[in-house]
Amino acid sequence: MAAVMLQGTGSDVGKSVLVAGLCRLLANRGLKVLPFKPQNMSNNAAVAQGGEIGRAQALQALACRVQPSIDMNPVLIKPQSDTGAQVVVHGKVVGMLGAADYQHRKGELLHAVLQSWNRLKADADIVIVEGAGSPAEINLRAGDIANMGFARAANVPVVLVGDIDRGGVIASIVGTRAVIDADDAAMIHGFLINKFRGDVRLFDDGYTEIERRTGWPGLGVIPWLAAARQLPAEDAVVLDSAATSEGAITIAVPMLSRIANFDDFDPLAHEPGVKLVMVPPGQPLPGDAALVILPGTKATIADLAFLRAQGWDIDIAAHVRRGGGLLGICGGYQMLGQSIEDPDGVEGVPGSVAGLGYLPVATRLTGDKRVVDVTGTSLRDGAAFAGYEIHVGQTRALGPVQPLLRLADGAEDGVISADGQIAGCYIHRLFDHPAQRGAWLARLGAESDGVAQEHRVDQALDALAAGLEQHVDIDRLLAIAGHRP
Template sequence: MGAVMLQGTGSDVGKSVLVAGLCRLFANRGLSVRPFKPQNMSNNAAVTHDGGEIGRAQALQAIACRTPAITDMNPVLLKPQSDRTAQLVVNGRVRATLGAGAYQATKRGLLPEVLAAYRRLRDGCDLVVAEGAGSPAEINLRGGDIANMGFARAAGVPVLLVGEIDRGGVIASLVGTKAVIDPADAATIRGFLVNKFRGDPRLFDDGFAAIERATGWTGIGVVPWLADAARLPAEDAVALDRSAMSGDGPLIAVAMLSRIANFDDLDALAAEPGVRLAMIPPGRPLPGDAALVILPGSKATIADVAFFRAQGWDVDLAGHVRRGGHVLGLCGGYQMLGRRIADPDGIEGPADSVAGLGLLPVETVLGPAKRVRAIAGTHVAGGAPFVGYEIHAGTTAADPGTRPLLRFADGSTDGAVAGDGRIAGCYVHGLFDRAEARAHWLARIGAASDGFDRADTIDAALDGIATALEQVLDVDRILAIAGEAE
């Protein structure tokens, strides 16, 4: 049947959610659908069925398609480690760590691998729904582009342009994109969508028509504010900057590290009505009334240990422990809770060895090998089952006699527990997604779980979004445009 690509007038206009919703919509119509994003930049990654890693959004879109996630769905993934460097993951495997300038010189050579991944996907399904990155209006990045028009034109995939109205300026952003991009790129755009509209969409009829006249593009529809989107994993950490405290009951505080990674670990807790989850930004102390403090994953653990101390959070955390509070470290946060983190090969930057926070009797050595796998097991104490995944570089060794936190299905163990059990850490992401596992952790702080598995919540949200899109978009027109793909 073909392919269609959603590009945006800017970042965070809702492309990922729209692609996920369209994937579920077309899957509900009985089509074999696959998501695709040629290049992604995110520290929220997911483990694929074929043992690699891709952006979290593409894994969610695979769920929407009711198909296992594979590395072809996101062949190029950039994972920022600092303001100027990122780890380059190609076809699910780490290839290099590059500076921004070096990547700009490298990306052109990645286009053949991107096209090969796309063609493998398209050959195995009815429809590919692709997603751009950033905006095609970033014309300073057009040379060697593989994320937007560079891919779309090379692959012969028609484009729908998404503009977001919630923050204003949607007419200017859509018309302005047409004005600044190359005419051949503009010809690739077959229509546009207006996203995140609040209120009566008929109030925008004149604006919609004005965009059609000014651009010559067909309007595909006005998408309302989708409340169900809040129940889906967020990929971009910008969403955390706008997050408010959730729920009611015991307080769970999460330190917003400078290179926070895989923060969708926290989504299941944020949805719990019986607790308050607060993301603590830089410049604010860890709250003294927290029942549980979580140190989340990090893409640059050594740098984030220094960042943690620079906020004074090490002092706050020590006070929290003295008052009898609970502490949990996940992946990079687990490494930070140990006595020492060594990076002899310079994996994260210059070779170094630094003191950790000293709350767990473990030491970590970072290395070039990365463990990427899905995992399942039980909690050693209590036996609550969990499902999750590992994505981490390095090994962590515990002192003899240290209690592990988790037991995997193969009998091996992971993590560490200190003292009377109030301080713990492990490498497993997704630890709270199973209702039984979440209930185990909430019971420790005097709260009860709502009893819902995270997977069921996500699936229901995707169906809700698909239903909403079916009502407001010209779906048959989208399929006709997809049929124009080469």
């Protein structure tokens, strides 16, 4: 079994996308390839074997043309406040930890990581491993399980990725070599330059200088690949610089402080007739929006307070008075009800708050989490959908209601107002299925392109693999990984 780990000089250098592209490239070569990320920190989660893993690893599994498994991301950290996070191990929540506590206890999780690693590598020709953050964060090195701590424990060679688009790539790679200890540096067998724009020959001298100063060989300079824009992003940080899509129909999504699973809206962003606006804090919701969607969140009560602090509750009230549509997904659905109770302090301090009051439902947060893939149809038009649920809490009707969806097992989910203006449900990736997305857009007066999101992503993965084949020394990468043809 061969393996190689991509680590980055910092966050958001493109590791997740590169791992996905390499997985598809090697799968296209006929290898049994699997992805692995020891520790992920993200509120974008996916369902795997009845548990949850980072969405990036689910994408990478798709790139490998295999089903996702909990072993692909054994430790998932889901930030719930500025100082605390939910810890998921082997797909299941094991508790809450403060940031300082986690730094002291993360070494205990290495055993769980290596359990998953040993199971995974036994079933693959090659495993492509993704690091987290940067190995240059030497203040976090003790007990590390995300980068060099794992690489050395599992004896996996490393390729370092630098992002030239953000500037300072020479310093970031050479600086990494300078600050990490000698044993960690010995794990690095090469580097990649990512997100290059322009004439690559202009970087020849810089490339050579990195090789001279580090002693590491370069494995390629990867340009901006358009296919990467078709893939879901892992981290909410990308929303700060996300371009607004264009189209005649405006759909607005307020960017909550703990927004989760924001790739729910990627299919809308690709629709030519839709202008998807991710509204940052401090900005009003657009007055011309045909539909406002309240997204999922890792902390419903805290983000409801955040929403009100931005004045978005006032904007929503005006939007509804104008006849605009309103949809809540997961935590956003909970916000649309009459109240949210947290008697056991699942999200923090025990208590109860008033919801926005648009739907006749109430939510009680509980410690039990529902994690399940689902399929079904809309009750009002029969449009199919396929998605998943990941949430705590149970939402109950406070009187007669009209359900929004029927699941394949016969259960009903969500609520829709009698006039169809306001709705909510727990289903993530509701818009992936072209029939479901098309039905929503038709009600807004727009046409859908009819493309299934999974098909769009699959095509993008093939295009990304082709780009990497052209710009990366794949044979040398395989040699570093220990693969023998």
